[in-house]
Amino acid sequence: xxxxxxxxxxxxxxxxxxxxxxxxxxxxxxxxxxxxxxxxxxxxxxxxxxxxxxxxxxxxxxxxxxxxxxxxxxxxxxxxxxxxxxxxxxxxxxxxxxxxxxxxxxxxxxxxxxxxxxxxxxxxxxxxxxxxxxxxxxxxxxxxxxxxxxxxxxxxxxxxxxxxxxxxxxxxxxxxxxxxxxxxxxxxxxxxxxxxxxxxxxxxxxxxxxxxxxxxxxxxxxxxxxxxxxxxxxxxxxxxxxxxxxxxxxxxxxxxxxxxxxxxxxxxxxxxxxxxxxxxxxxxxxxxxxxxxxxxxxxxxxxxxxxxxxxxxxxxxxxxxxxxxxxxxxxxxxxxxxxxxxxxxxxxxxxxxxxxxxxxxxxxxxxxx
Amino acid sequence: xxxxxxxxxxxxxxxxxxxxxxxxxxxxxxxxxxxxxxxxxxxxxxxxxxxxxxxxxxxxxxxxxxxxxxxxxxxxxxxxxxxxxxxxxxxxxxxxxxxxxxxxxxxxxxxxxxxxxxxxxxxxxxxxxxxxxxxxxxxxxxxxxxxxxxxxxxxxxxxxxxxxxxxxxxxxxxxxxxxxxxxxxxxxxxxxxxxxxxxxxxxxxxxxxxxxxxxxxxxxxxxxxxxxxxxxxxxxxxxxxxxxxxxxxxxxxxxxxxxxxxxxxxxxxxxxxxxxxxxxxxxxxxxxxxxxxxxxxxxxxxxxxxxxxxxxxxxxxxxxxxxxxxxxxxxxxxxxxxxxxxxxxxxxxxxxxxxxxxxxxxxxxxxxxxxxxxxxxxxxxxxxxxxxxxxxxxxxxxxxxxxxxxxxx
Numbered sequence: 001x002x003x004x005x006x007x008x009x010x011x012x013x014x015x016x017x018x019x020x021x022x023x024x025x026x027x028x029x030x031x032x033x034x035x036x037x038x039x040x041x042x043x044x045x046x047x048x049x050x051x052x053x054x055x056x057x058x059x060x061x062x063x064x065x066x067x068x069x070x071x072x073x074x075x076x077x078x079x080x081x082x083x084x085x086x087x088x089x090x091x092x093x094x095x096x097x098x099x100x101x102x103x104x105x106x107x108x109x110x111x112x113x114x115x116x117x118x119x120x121x122x123x124x125x126x127x128x129x130x131x132x133x134x135x136x137x138x139x140x141x142x143x144x145x146x147x148x149x150x151x152x153x154x155x156x157x158x159x160x161x162x163x164x165x166x167x168x169x170x171x172x173x174x175x176x177x178x179x180x181x182x183x184x185x186x187x188x189x190x191x192x193x194x195x196x197x198x199x200x201x202x203x204x205x206x207x208x209x210x211x212x213x214x215x216x217x218x219x220x221x222x223x224x225x226x227x228x229x230x231x232x233x234x235x236x237x238x239x240x241x242x243x244x245x246x247x248x249x250x251x252x253x254x255x256x257x258x259x260x261x262x263x264x265x266x267x268x269x270x271x272x273x274x275x276x277x278x279x280x281x282x283x284x285x286x287x288x289x290x291x292x293x294x295x296x297x298x299x300x301x302x303x304x305x306x307x308x309x310x311x312x313x314x315x316x317x318x319x320x321x322x323x324x325x326x327x328x329x330x331x332x333x334x335x336x337x338x339x340x341x342x343x344x345x346x347x348x349x350x351x352x353x354x355x356x357x358x359x360x361x362x363x364x365x366x367x368x369x
Numbered sequence: 370x371x372x373x374x375x376x377x378x379x380x381x382x383x384x385x386x387x388x389x390x391x392x393x394x395x396x397x398x399x400x401x402x403x404x405x406x407x408x409x410x411x412x413x414x415x416x417x418x419x420x421x422x423x424x425x426x427x428x429x430x431x432x433x434x435x436x437x438x439x440x441x442x443x444x445x446x447x448x449x450x451x452x453x454x455x456x457x458x459x460x461x462x463x464x465x466x467x468x469x470x471x472x473x474x475x476x477x478x479x480x481x482x483x484x485x486x487x488x489x490x491x492x493x494x495x496x497x498x499x500x501x502x503x504x505x506x507x508x509x510x511x512x513x514x515x516x517x518x519x520x521x522x523x524x525x526x527x528x529x530x531x532x533x534x535x536x537x538x539x540x541x542x543x544x545x546x547x548x549x550x551x552x553x554x555x556x557x558x559x560x561x562x563x564x565x566x567x568x569x570x571x572x573x574x575x576x577x578x579x580x581x582x583x584x585x586x587x588x589x590x591x592x593x594x595x596x597x598x599x600x601x602x603x604x605x606x607x608x609x610x611x612x613x614x615x616x617x618x619x620x621x622x623x624x625x626x627x628x629x630x631x632x633x634x635x636x637x638x639x640x641x642x643x644x645x646x647x648x649x650x651x652x653x654x655x656x657x658x659x660x661x662x663x664x665x666x667x668x669x670x671x672x673x674x675x676x677x678x679x680x681x682x683x684x685x686x687x688x689x690x691x692x693x694x695x696x697x698x699x700x701x702x703x704x705x706x707x708x709x710x711x712x713x714x715x716x717x718x719x720x721x722x723x724x725x726x727x728x729x730x731x732x733x734x735x736x737x738x739x740x741x742x743x744x745x746x747x748x749x750x751x752x753x754x755x756x757x758x759x760x761x762x763x764x765x766x767x768x769x770x771x772x773x774x775x776x777x778x
Contacts, residue, residue, distance in 0.1 A: 003660070004667045252757045267760040269746070272753035279752055280680045287660035287677075288653075308653050360649040367652065369628065369645050 003290055005070075012071060016078040019051060024082045026338055032085040033199035033341075037163055039086035047086075048118030054092045055116030058100065062112035069231060073238035073293035080242025083200045083341055087121050087160035093235050094159065094228060095122035098168050101224035102179045102217040111166055111181065122166040125155035125206055126225065133353045135170060135177055135225040142171035142178055142213065149173070149180055149215055151208040157352075161204030162193040169213060176220035180213035187212065198348035200341060230306035233353045234292035237309035240317035240349055241289045244282045247320040247342050251275055251327040271327060278320050285316035304366045311359035314350040321346035375424050377431055383408060383422075384435040393442040402444065402479040411478045412454075415462060419474050427670065452522060453477040453484030456603045457530060464587045464596045469549065473528065482527040486604075487517040487550065487574055488597065492777050495747050497532070497601075498541050498594060499766070499774065502576065504533035504548065506583070511535075511548065513556075513579040519741070523559045523572040524715070526552045531581075532597050535590055537772040544771050545593035549585040556580070566733045567711030604742050614659070620692045621655035623728060624648060627699045635701060647695055654688050676756045683748040686738035693732035704729060 005013075023043045032038055047053040057072045058064025065071075072093065079088060096115055099108055099122075114120035127133050128140055140153035151171055161167065167182045167189075182189060188211040194203045252275055255266030265271045288309040295305035321343040325332035332339040350356065391404040405411050406420040413428050415421025437443050446454045458477050461469050476482040493500040502515025513533055523529070529550040536544035550557070556579035561569030588596040617625060628648055636644060658681065665677035697704040707729055739745040753759040766774045 003664050004671070248757075252759065255759055263763060264760045266753070267762055269750065269753075269762065272759050273746070273749040275757055275759060276683070276749035276752035279676060279757060280684050283661055283677055283680050284654070284657040284684070287657050287664055290664070291660050308656060312653050312657065357646065360646055360653070363653070364645050364649045367625075367649070369625065369648055369652075 003287075003294060005074075009070065009074060013074050013078060015051065016053070016075055017081070019047075020078050020082045020084060024079075024084045029083050029085055029200060029338075029341065036193055036202075038160070038200075038202035039163070044086055044121075045118050047088075048116065052116075053088075054118050055096070055112070056092065058096055058112055058116050062108055063116040064096075064112070069234065069293045069296035072231075072235055073289060076235045076238040077242035077289070080239030080345075081246045083243070083338075083345055085200050087123065087163065087202075089201075089232065089235065089239070090123035090159035090161075090164065091115055091121050094124040094232050095164075095166065095168050097228045097231050098124050098179060098221075098225060099216065101227055102219070102221045104217050107181065107214070107216045115166070120165040121160065121163055122168065123158055123160050123164040124228070125158045125161060125167050125169045126229075127155065127157055129154050129156050131157045133229060135222045135229075138170045138172060138177060140169070140171040140208075142173045142180060142215075144174075145212070149178075149213045151180060151182065151211045151213045153208055155206040155208070157194070158204050158206050160202050161206050162191045162202065167206070168216065169208070170221060170225060171213075173215070177222045177225070179216045179221045179225070181216050182208075182211055182213045196348070198344040200345055201348060227302065229353055230302050231296055233306045233310035233359070234289065234296055236349055236353060237285070237289040237292060237306075237313035240313040240346070241282070241285050243342055243345060244278075244285055244313075244317040244320040247317075247324040247339075247346075248275070248278045248282050250339070251278065251320075251324045254328055265327075274323050274327060278323055281316040281319060285313040288312045304363060307359040307363040307366065310353065311356035311363065314346075314356045314359075317346040318343075318350055375422060375428070377428075380413075380422075380424075380428055380431050381435045384410060384432055385439070388436070388439050393436070393440045393444070398444060398449070399479045399481055401442075402449075403475060406475045406478045412458065415458075415474075419462065419470055420478055449480040450477060450483055452486055453480075453482065453528075456486060456600045457484040457528070459603045460530060460587065460596060460600045463599050464547070465549075466584065466587075468584070469587070473549075483522055483525045485520050485523045485526040485529050485552070486600065487520060487523075487529045487531040487576075488600075489519045490516060491518050495744055497597070498545070499771075499776065500532060500534060500545070501776070502531075502533045503537070504535050504546060504581070506535075507580075509583050510580045511546075511583060511586070513548075513550075513576045513581060515576050517574040517576070518562065518571075520559075520572045520574050521570065523552065523574050524561070528552065529574075530587075530600055532593050534771065535593070538770045539591065540768055541766060541771040541774065542594045543591055545597070546590050547587045547593035547596040548581050549587060550579070550581055551585075554579050554581070561715055563713055565736060566730055567713045569713070569715045616656065616659070617652075619655070620689055620696075620731065621652055623731075624651065624692050624696045624699065627696055627728065631699060644695075644699065648699075651688070651692050651695060654684075655692070658684050658688060676752075679748075679752055679756050682743065683745055683752065686745055686748075689738050690735045693728065693735045696728045697732050700728065704732075 032040060052065045053075055055064030056067050056075060057069065060066040096112065099111055115122050128138060140151065142149050142151050151169055155169060165184045167184060169180045169182055171178060171180055188209045190207040192205045194205055196203050255271050255275060256264055258265045292305040292309035295301050325339045325343055328337060328339055331337050387405060387408045387410055391401050393401045409417055409420060409422040410432050411420035413422045413424050413432060414426035416423050454477060458474055461473055477484060488497050490500050490502060502513065502517065504511040504513045515533065529552050531548040531550040532545055533548060534544055535546040556577045558575040560573045562571045562573050563569045564571060625648065661677050662681050665681065668675050668677060754761055
């Protein structure tokens, strides 16, 4: 498999980087993380209208840019660099992909254009009470109600679930796992924002009691949702690479300028070697995430690549974020310094979509170990 | 070096012309490789007349591929003359005299002259530039005294690349000169150096009043370090090649096969879970080493080499040690047995096949991965300073005469 980014890819990256530097500086991140909504409406609209980011991997017939996983990974990496606050992973990755993979043409036509234009924020509610991101583990029931359906039960740790206009819910129907569309304002739906460890990414708990829902597709959604999770894992891995790279840069910069014992701390091998190890792990993580993006775009070894990327990048990012605090010393432990924001994002994204050990277990079974 | 344009098809045509003239299945190694050199297909990025065509080094793969299409005999440069081809030839090309280029390059490529490298000393390991072997000018000769160590292939070599101190009053880096040494000269004594595996892959070389003609110096007097850097840069490229070339090849492949062929009941179900996770981790890192090297190659091709290349040596050394440690655990009690014992043999080539207890041998041999060609500690310094731009350690050995620097006995 070839890994090479094209000239167009590099331009896309530069465009997104400039946009993110302008729209999501640290001050904005800190402002948004203190809000319940957790995103800025104006920025979100610009992402749709100026950069077509919200439908990057959505086919043109539904209003999207018609690109794929590689471009999506570039966007995620750049957002990870600045800890962008917004429902991108929920709406443009999870919900859009779940719809594309499971939806019939009518539901795609109905829901996708609004997601792409930013008019509607969507999310995927997959994990039940226990928080397992595994289609097979879903126990929530869907019952028929004439030509429509009703949902009862709980969905937990739903990304941006409290602000979503459209919620795609995985639930068991009499004929298998179904994907259902629920309006954010539907009757019988209670949404509770969770006080999150990582303030820069919002989660909610959703309680359904006979909530009206429309089925998005008739086929069993298990396989399709496994693919969506593979994509989401790979995209989260790309975001982790962006964060890890930023931590490495912060550490290196600080090690060059912080003076102790009469010289820059980066001249001490104890610090220098930490930075060197972070560099190795960040480059490995980059290989993993890029490989997964290209694998998904080429539909080749998708699961192997995604499990590999999510397990490795999770640990590499966390390690970089943790070492970043250590290298900054007391300063890195303060609320004012951004090190803790990266540390918390890294820690939370370890768990999201399955922890590293779970992904290695899945990889081992693909490899028949 | 100005690069010419030549199409892939044209290059393949040249290879077929070579095969018409001398076919590796029909003539011996020296004859075939000699012709390959004459056709400019030895190292295609070298200039014409010196075994090349002055084209991009990436095109060498096409030569190999075309030969393998038409012949069963395929020579491996690493087996034939690893140091001569990997490091000697580029150094001769960059710094050698006309005489050296004309008389040495072809015989390096054919394998008629094996080469070795005399840099490391008992008192100069990571700090090669601190070396103490002395060369003193006497008339038309330099007279050399000292001891070198960790010299692969010295017992088979015709020529050595020798770094020696010609001015102990100068600061360490500017007091060295680089010589081409005929290993058959009087006063050169090669002794096998037995290593952790019991065998002697390397040698010690003792130099006692060895006379080297003055015109065998490479580069100018006092500029030996500059020449040595050319050699060392090529060493890192040769060693830090970057792990497996295809998925699951190399040491990780051996480990996975060991695991898959374990005996039923060897591990408890709980231990199986732990071991499987450990092997999966090693597989992941092996894959990432391979992919990172692939990215490095692509970046070099595109003309903007990034940090990917520099991480390979460090990552591979550390990973390889962990892979073989894991292999020992997979073998369990069987790893207590080292058959057929420590033979204290002296391999005649770099070939490893035919050895019993391959994995156990590799477990021991792998300890050198993070020492040879730059220790992992030195590699981390290089990554920190040259890639990340961190400041160096304050140094007490830089601007003082070499002879005033404290040294290990």
